[in-house]
Amino acid sequence: xxxxxxxxxxxxxxxxxxxxxxxxxxxxxxxxxxxxxxxxxxxxxxxxxxxxxxxxxxxxxxxxxxxxxxxxxxxxxxxxxxxxxxxxxxxxxxxxxxxxxxxxxxxxxxxxxxxxxxxxxxxxxxxxxxxxxxxxxxxxxxxxxxxxxxxxxxxxxxxxxxxxxxxxxxxxxxxxxxxxxxxxxxxxxxxxxxxxxxxxxxxxxxxxxxxxxxxxxxxxxxxxxxxxxxxxxxxxxxxxxxxxxxxxxxxxxxxxxxxxxxxxxxxxxxxxxxxxxxxxxxxxxxxxxxxxxxxxxxxxxxxxxxxxxxxxxxxxxxxxxxxxxxxxxxxxxxxxxxxx
Amino acid sequence: xxxxxxxxxxxxxxxxxxxxxxxxxxxxxxxxxxxxxxxxxxxxxxxxxxxxxxxxxxxxxxxxxxxxxxxxxxxxxxxxxxxxxxxxxxxxxxxxxxxxxxxxxxxxxxxxxxxxxxxxxxxxxxxxxxxxxxxxxxxxxxxxxxxxxxxxxxxxxxxxxxxxxxxxxxxxxxxxxxxxxxxxxxxxxxxxxxxxxxxxxxxxxxxxxxxxxxxxxxxxxxxxxxxxxxxxxxxxxxxxxxxxxxxxxxxxxxx
Amino acid sequence: xxxxxxxxxxxxxxxxxxxxxxxxxxxxxxxxxxxxxxxxxxxxxxxxxxxxxxxxxxxxxxxxxxxxxxxxxxxxxxxxxxxxxxxxxxxxxxxxxxxxxxxxxxxxxxxxxxxxxxxxxxxxxxxxxxxxxxxxxxxxxxxxxxxxxxxxxxxxxxxxxxxxxxxxxxxxxxxxxxxxxxxxxxxxxxxxxxxxxxxxxxxxxxxxxxxxxxxxxxxxxxxxxxxxxxxxxxxxxxxxxxxxxxxxxxxxxxxxxxxxxxxxxxxxxxxxxxxxxxxxxxxxxxxxxxxxx
Numbered sequence: 001x002x003x004x005x006x007x008x009x010x011x012x013x014x015x016x017x018x019x020x021x022x023x024x025x026x027x028x029x030x031x032x033x034x035x036x037x038x039x040x041x042x043x044x045x046x047x048x049x050x051x052x053x054x055x056x057x058x059x060x061x062x063x064x065x066x067x068x069x070x071x072x073x074x075x076x077x078x079x080x081x082x083x084x085x086x087x088x089x090x091x092x093x094x095x096x097x098x099x100x101x102x103x104x105x106x107x108x109x110x111x112x113x114x115x116x117x118x119x120x121x122x123x124x125x126x127x128x129x130x131x132x133x134x135x136x137x138x139x140x141x142x143x144x145x146x147x148x149x150x151x152x153x154x155x156x157x158x159x160x161x162x163x164x165x166x167x168x169x170x171x172x173x174x175x176x177x178x179x180x181x182x183x184x185x186x187x188x189x190x191x192x193x194x195x196x197x198x199x200x201x202x203x204x205x206x207x208x209x210x211x212x213x214x215x216x217x218x219x220x221x222x223x224x225x226x227x228x229x230x231x232x233x234x235x236x237x238x239x240x241x242x243x244x245x246x247x248x249x250x251x252x253x254x255x256x257x258x259x260x261x262x263x264x265x266x267x268x269x270x271x272x273x274x275x276x277x278x279x280x281x282x283x284x285x286x287x288x289x290x291x292x293x294x295x296x297x298x299x300x301x302x303x304x305x306x307x308x309x310x311x312x313x314x315x316x317x318x319x320x321x322x323x324x325x326x327x328x329x330x331x332x333x334x335x336x337x338x339x340x
Numbered sequence: 341x342x343x344x345x346x347x348x349x350x351x352x353x354x355x356x357x358x359x360x361x362x363x364x365x366x367x368x369x370x371x372x373x374x375x376x377x378x379x380x381x382x383x384x385x386x387x388x389x390x391x392x393x394x395x396x397x398x399x400x401x402x403x404x405x406x407x408x409x410x411x412x413x414x415x416x417x418x419x420x421x422x423x424x425x426x427x428x429x430x431x432x433x434x435x436x437x438x439x440x441x442x443x444x445x446x447x448x449x450x451x452x453x454x455x456x457x458x459x460x461x462x463x464x465x466x467x468x469x470x471x472x473x474x475x476x477x478x479x480x481x482x483x484x485x486x487x488x489x490x491x492x493x494x495x496x497x498x499x500x501x502x503x504x505x506x507x508x509x510x511x512x513x514x515x516x517x518x519x520x521x522x523x524x525x526x527x528x529x530x531x532x533x534x535x536x537x538x539x540x541x542x543x544x545x546x547x548x549x550x551x552x553x554x555x556x557x558x559x560x561x562x563x564x565x566x567x568x569x570x571x572x573x574x575x576x577x578x579x580x581x582x583x584x585x586x587x588x589x590x591x592x593x594x595x
Numbered sequence: 596x597x598x599x600x601x602x603x604x605x606x607x608x609x610x611x612x613x614x615x616x617x618x619x620x621x622x623x624x625x626x627x628x629x630x631x632x633x634x635x636x637x638x639x640x641x642x643x644x645x646x647x648x649x650x651x652x653x654x655x656x657x658x659x660x661x662x663x664x665x666x667x668x669x670x671x672x673x674x675x676x677x678x679x680x681x682x683x684x685x686x687x688x689x690x691x692x693x694x695x696x697x698x699x700x701x702x703x704x705x706x707x708x709x710x711x712x713x714x715x716x717x718x719x720x721x722x723x724x725x726x727x728x729x730x731x732x733x734x735x736x737x738x739x740x741x742x743x744x745x746x747x748x749x750x751x752x753x754x755x756x757x758x759x760x761x762x763x764x765x766x767x768x769x770x771x772x773x774x775x776x777x778x779x780x781x782x783x784x785x786x787x788x789x790x791x792x793x794x795x796x797x798x799x800x801x802x803x804x805x806x807x808x809x810x811x812x813x814x815x816x817x818x819x820x821x822x823x824x825x826x827x828x829x830x831x832x833x834x835x836x837x838x839x840x841x842x843x844x845x846x847x848x849x850x851x852x853x854x855x856x857x858x859x860x861x862x863x864x865x866x867x868x869x870x871x872x873x874x875x876x877x878x879x880x881x882x883x884x885x886x887x888x
Contacts, residue, residue, distance in 0.1 A: 050690065054688070054690060055690075056690050056693060056694065058697070099873075100869070100873065103872070103873045103874070103876065104872055104873065104876065107876050108689065109689050109690050109693070110633050110689065110693055111872055111876055113633075113693055114633070114823060114827065114868065114872060115868075115869055115872045115873070117820070117823075118820070118823075118865045118868040118869045118872070119865075119869060121820065121861070121865050122862055122865045122866065122869065125859070125861060125862045125865070126862075129858050129859060129862070172454075172456075173454030173455070174454065176453050176454045176455070176456070176460075177450070177453045177454045180448050180453035180460065180464075181439075181440075181443060181446040181448050181453065181463075181464075181467075182448065182449065182450050182453045183453070184432070184436060184439060184440045184443075185440065185443055187429065187431065187432060187440075188429050188432070188440050188443075191428075191429040191430060191431060191432070192427040192428070192429060194391065194411075194423070194427055195423065195427035195428070195429065195503075196440075197391075197410070197411035197412050197415070198389060198411060198415055198420055198421050198504070199415060199420070199440060199441050199443045199444070199503070199507060200412050200415035200416050200420075200443050200444035200507055201412055201443050202410070202412045203412070206450075209450045210450075213450065239816075240701075243697065243701060246694065246697070250694065282709075288708065289705060289708060289709060290705075291701045291702075291704060291705040291708075292701075292702055292705030292706060292708075292709065293705075294698075294701060294702075294705075295698045295699065295700070295701035295702025295703070295704070295705055296698070296702050297698075298694060298695070298697065298698030298701070298702075299680050299695050299698035299699055299702060302684060302687070302691050302694050302695045302698065303680060303683050303684045303687075303695065306684075306687060306691050
C-alpha cells in the first residue's frame with residue numbers, strides 16, 4: 001500500500017479514532033473505546049516497567065483499584081473536589097509503589113513479581129473485607145462526575161475526549177522519555193545491569209522510578225474509571241485483571257511505542273468476543289472460560305513472539321541478540337557471582 | 341599518584357582471590373596486571389569498581405576513599421571499565437551504546453525527560469557529537485546506526501572501550517581487551533591505547549598477550565594465587581626470577 | 596473462651612495446613628534451585644491431581660489406584676509443559692519465563708474449570724475410624740497421612756540430595772552448569788526431572804488434602820501462593836527452610852483464623868509474604884542459618 005505514507009500511518013489511525021464519536025451513536029462502541037483508553041494508560045506505565053526497566057508487576061490491578069477507591073471514598077465520604085480526588089488517586093499508588101519497590105528492586109526480578117502478586121491479593125481482600133470504608137463486596141455507588149470548574153464530564157463523548165487528551169499528552173511524554181537519556185539508561189539496565197552501573201547509572205533508583213511511574217498511571221486510570229462508571233466494587237481489581245494488564249503489555253509489544261494501545265485494544269476486543277462466543281460454543285458456560293485463551297496466548301506469545309504482535313511486521317530487534325548458553329541459569333549464576 | 345590501593349583482600353568461601361594487594365598508579369600511566377588464570381586479576385577490577393565488597397584494605401582515587409561506594413558512584417568518581425566477556429547493550433545501536441556511556445554527562449531526569457523543554461535537545465546534541473567523535477577515533481563512524489550485537493567481535497571490543505571513554509573517565513580499567521582479537525586487531529588496539537595515554541588517560545590493564553603488555557605498560561604487577569609476587573617496569577619484570585618461575589615457566593623467555 | 600484444648604485444636608489444624616504448604620513449598624524450592632524458574636503453575640498441579648484422583652475414584656477404581664494414576668498423569672503433565680513451554684523458551688530472560696509459568700497457571704485453571712466446572716468435590720478419608728483425641732483436641736487420621744507424606748518427602752529429598760551420587764551431582768549442577776556438564780549431567784534433563792517431580796509432588800499433596808478440604812478448580816491458586824510464602828520464609832533456596840516456613844505459616848494462619856477473623860486468614864499469609872520480602876528477602880530461616888556458620 002504505497003499510497004499510505006509510513007509517517008502518516010499512526011497519526012492517521014489516531015485521527016480516525018478521534019472522530020469516531022462524531023460518526024457513531026453507539027454507546028457500546030464508545031464505552032469500549034473509553035475502557036481501552038483507560039487500560040492503555042495503565043499499560044503505558046507497565047510497558048515502561050516491563051519493556052524498558054525489565055521488571056514485572058503482577059499487582060497493577062491493585063494500583064488501579066486503589067486509584068478508583070481513593071476517588072470513590074474521597075468524593076462520597078469526604079465530598080472532596082473531584083480534581084483533587086483524582087490527584088490523590090494517582091499519588092497514593094505512587095507512594096505505596098515506592099515502599100514496595102525500594103527493597104525488592106535491588107534483587108532479582110522475581111522478588112518484585114512475588115511482592116506485587118502478594119500486594120495485589122492483599123489489596124483485593126482489603127476491598128472486599130473493609131466493610132465500613134470500601135463497602136465490602138457491594139462496593140461504593142453514587143460517585144459524582146469529574147468536574148473541572150463548571151465543566152462536568154457527564155457524557156460518554158466528553159469522557160472519551162478527556163481520556164483521548166490524557167493519552168495524547170501521556171504518549172508525547174513517554175516518547176520523550178524513551179528517546180531520552182533516561183530511556184536509554186532503562187534499556188541499558190535490561191541489557192546488562194553491570195555495564196549500566198559502570199556507566200554511572202543508578203540502576204536501583206531508576207527501576208524504582210519506573211515502578212512508581214507505572215503505579216501512578218494505574219492509579220490515575222483507576223480514578224478516571226471511578227468517575228466514568230460512577231460505581232465501583234472489588235471485582236474489576238482482582239488478580240485476574242493484573243494478569244490481563246500483563247497480557248496487554250506483552251501482546252502489544254514490549255519496548256514499543258504503540259504497543260500499549262494495540263495490546264489494550266486487542267485484549268479488550270478478544271475479551272468481548274469470547275464473552276459472546278463461549279456461551280454459543282459451550283452451552284451453560286460463562287465468560288470466565290476466557291482465561292484458558294488468555295493463558296494460552298500468554299504462553300505461546302512469550303515462547304514464539306516475545307516482542308509482541310506489534311513487532312510482527314517490522315522486527316525491531318536483530319535476531320542475533322543473545323549468545324548461545326546465555327540462558328536463564330547463567331544469568332542467575334552471574335548474579336550469584338556479582339551479587340551478595 | 342591517581343590510584344592508591346592498600347592491603348586489598350578478598351576471600352571467597354575459604355579461597356583467597358586477592359591477598360594484601362598494594363599498588364600505586366600514577367596519572368597518565370598504563371599499569372598492567374598479569375598472571376595465570378585465577379590469579380585474581382578480574383577480582384581486583386571488581387573490587388575497584390565496587391561490584392564486590394572487599395574483606396579488607398582501602399582503595400582511593402585522588403585521596404578519595406572508594407570502599408563502600410556503589411558501582412555507579414565509583415563511575416561518577418571517574419573510574420570506568422570494560423568487561424572480559426563483552427557487556428555491550430546489544431539491542432542498541434553502536435552510537436546509542438556510546439551515548440549511553442556518556443550518561444553521567446547528561447542531567448535530564450525521569451520527569452524532565454517527558455516535558456518539552458528546550459535545554460534537553462541541546463544537551464542531547466552535544467553528547468551525540470562527542471559520541472560521534474569517539475566512534476571516529478576507533479573507526480566505527482560508519483557503523484553508528486547498526487545494532488551493536490551485529491558488529492564483528494573485534495569491533496565490539498573497541499566499541500566497549502569507546503563506550504567507557506564516553507563518560508570522560510580519569511581511570512579506565514581494561515579487562516583483557518585483546519582477548520579474541522587477531523594480531524592485526526591487537527596492533528590497532530595497542531595503538532588506540534597509546535593514543536589514549538597520550539591524551540593523559542590513566543589505565544589499568546589485564547592482558548594475557550605478553551607482547552602487548554610489554555609494549556604498552558609503564559608498570560606491571562604479577563599476580564599468582566591472589567598474591568602480588570612482584571611489581572616494576574616491564575624490563576624489571578622480565579628479569580625477575582620469581583616471575584619467570586611462576587608465570588613464564590622455568591625456561592620462559594619474553595619476546 | 597480460649598481454653599487450652601481449643602488452642603491445642605488450632606495448633607493441630609495449623610500443623611495439618613502447614614504440612615500441605617510445606618509440601619507445595621518443597622516442590623517450588625526444588626524446581627527453583629534446579630531450573631531458576633519460580634513455577635507459578637505449581638498450585639494447579641495440586642488442583643488437577645486432586646480432581647483427577649476424585650474422578651478416577653468415582654469410576655470405581657480403588658483409592659490407591661486412583662492415587663497412583665493421578666500422580667503419574669500430573670507428573671507427565673509437568674513433563675509435557677516443561678518440554679513444550681519451558682525448554683522451547685530456554686534462552687529467554689527470567690522475565691519471559693515467569694510470564695510463561697503465569698500463563699500456564701491460568702491456562703490450567705481454565706482447563707480445570709472446563710472439565711470439572713465450579714462444583715466442590717471431595718474424597719473419602721484414606722483410613723477409616725474416628726479422630727484421635729489429645730488433650731481434648733481432635734486430630735483426624737487424614738492429618739496423620741498428611742504429616743506422613745510431608746515427612747516422607749522431606750526425608751526422600753534430603754536423602755537424595757545429601758546421600759546419593761546423583762543428588763550431589765544435581766546440587767553441583769545448581770551451583771555451576773559448566774561443571775555439571777563436565778560431570779556428564781545434562782541440565783536440560785535435570786529441568787525435565789524437576790518438573791516431573793514437582794508435578795508428582797503437587798498431585799500427591801492435592802490428593803492427600805482432598806478428604807479434608809473442599810476441592811474446586813481454583814483452589815490451587817491460593818495454595819500456590821501459600822507455597823511461595825513457605826518458600827520465601829525459608830529463603831527460596833532451603834529445603835528445610837521451606838518445610839519450617841510452611842508449618843509456621845499453617846500454625847499462624849490457623850490461630851489468626853480461630854482467634855481473629857477467618858475472613859482475613861489469607862490476608863495474614865500474604866502480609867507475611869510481603870513483610871519477609873520487604874524486610875528480609877533472604878528469608879527468615881535462611882538468614883538464621885547463615886549467622887550460625
